Amino acid sequence: MLTGFQRADAGRIHFDGRDVTRWPPHRLARAGMVRTFQLTRALQRMTVLDNLKLAAQGQRGEGLLSALVPGRWRTQEAEIEARADDLLVRFGLAARRDDYAGTLSGGQRKLLELARALMVEPSLLLLDEPAAGVNRALCEDLLDHLEVVRDTGTTLLFVEHDMDVVARISDWVLCMAQGALIAEGTAEDIVANPAVIDAYLGTGGDVEDPT
Secondary structure (H helix, E strand, O other): OOOOOOOOOOOOOEEOOEEOOOOOHHHHHHHOEEEOOOOOOOOOOOEHHHHHHHHOOOOHHHOOOHHHOHHHOHHHHHHHHHHHHHHHHHOOOHHHOOOEHHHOOHHHHHHHHHHHHHHOOOOEEEEEOOOOOOOHHHHHHHHHHHHHHHHOOOEEEEEOOOHHHHHHHOOOEEEEEOOEEEEEEOHHHHHOOHHHHHHHHOOOOOOOOEO
């Protein structure tokens, strides 16, 4: 609902001082709210580089008429490509620059999706289980990148069940079970909270699927 993929039946969503409750995803992305998905959504028949370039905002060459005048967009296109190449180096994907995205491993696609989100230069980045399905070594690499993103001024909001990941990345944690908020606080507070222990370990409650 926050990112416009589902409509809220009640309540309001405010982002950066604006009511964005009914904004569609593309408008929210232009405003600086971008998300990634648990199941990656790379454009498999485009190259790794083109996946990144596609995400850049305000491209002058996307208009029908302006596309016919290379002088209007060629310089910007070079700048976008240079920024994409910088991200590919940063995420260890430079060697796969010209490969189709569909040939990447699952972990590499996670990195590609994160890099593509950063091409938008978001102020708020939402991630759905960023560590899911990633081997431990690549997960450590991914978390290193997320720490850099967080520490350079982008707010991260993510769903995650791995408490090691949560403790490493989060300043504040909200724990939900069956759609209800049962606890909030620091990661240390959450792991010691009786309601959370009960929900996760079943020490007296009947909550089966805490998220």
